[in-house]
């Protein structure tokens with residue numbers, strides 16, 4: 637059988653919820669393509685349908701329409717065939733506070749039939765080796781979250797799904813989780829991480845899907861999305877007496893220049909060296925010259941600013957997968973585990 641190059645694929649996935657006020661759209665019509673291997677950010681503002689999508693993938697919520705597959709296996713219909721390759725942290729598992737992390741994991745391994753030899757491996761994988769014999773209750777929030785990831789890794793899944801894993805963590809905890817996700821991605825696992833904090837995901841994700849109002853608005857490699865975005869500029873600072881000359885030189889060379897806090901900003905430019913040379917040739921020396929590129933947050937705002945609240949106006953989706961654009965990390969050991977979390981939210985929800 638051919639090995640699928642997508643870990644997750646959805647087409648026209650839709651989910652509405654029954655509420656006292658009628659029907660609420662959880663996911664409007666979602667087309668998602670998550671490549672195998674590496675970290676994929678699933679980004680969107682609160683209420684854009686990320687959790688609903690994840691729950692549909694895990695068989696916890698039944699879609700109204702559309703299709704979804706995990707490693708080429710249609711879900712939820714054939715979820716049992718692939719569930720062993722999926723690990724998810726949708727909500728934190730319960731650990732015994734008075735037991736060490738290691739003892740907690742040994743109990744879990746026994747419970748799910750994973751070999752005890754996995755316990756030390758997963759502790760190592762999440763960077764808790766030095767603290768594994770300490771009681772769980774002495775752990776920081778970041779360490780607790782890493783232990784939750786370790787529990788999910790016990791059966792060695794190929795796909796790890798994290799729904800807002802850094803919620804409630806301080807910067808050190810966020811850093812720990814980011815490092816853990818990065819290292820799992822580097823080991824060949826596919827990590828899907830949902831977040832509404834774009835800057836945070838930008839630092840760890842190879843590829844992203846950006847959703848708003850239950851639809852995909854952009855997807856591709858982070859570098860490509862940032863590279864394609866307009867809005868780059870170069871800030872040039874010169875001595876106050878040279879500002880007029882510098883502006884004239886730059887404008888004469890065809891640049892669009894504006895002033896900002898006593899400095900000059902050359903909109904649309906990225907070649908700082910060329911600007912520096914241009915100024916130098918006219919005897920003007922920059923004391924500061926900085927290329928400013930838009931971050932993912934700005935890309936996102938640019939894609940969604942035309943959305944009408946509650947309306948139906950959506951920008952068309954942009955995909956940047958192009959030839960060779962996909963993350964080319966494949967592999968990862970065949971897994972056998974899944975911890976698909978629990979469902980408690982809605983009468984519409986199902987378990988596969």
Ligand SMILES: Nc1ncnc2c1ncn2[C@@H]1O[C@H](COP(=O)(O)OP(=O)(O)OP(=O)(O)O)[C@@H](O)[C@H]1O
Nearest residue numbers: 653660661662681682683684685686687688981982
């Ligand atoms: N069980 C439910 N019953 C009714 N409406 C729901 C239910 N779950 C989600 N919704 C609604 O569906 C929409 C999408 O919610 P969802 O939680 O999937 O978004 P999200 O992107 O994960 O948001 P957040 O980042 O806040 O978790 C929201 O309008 C939400 O209120």
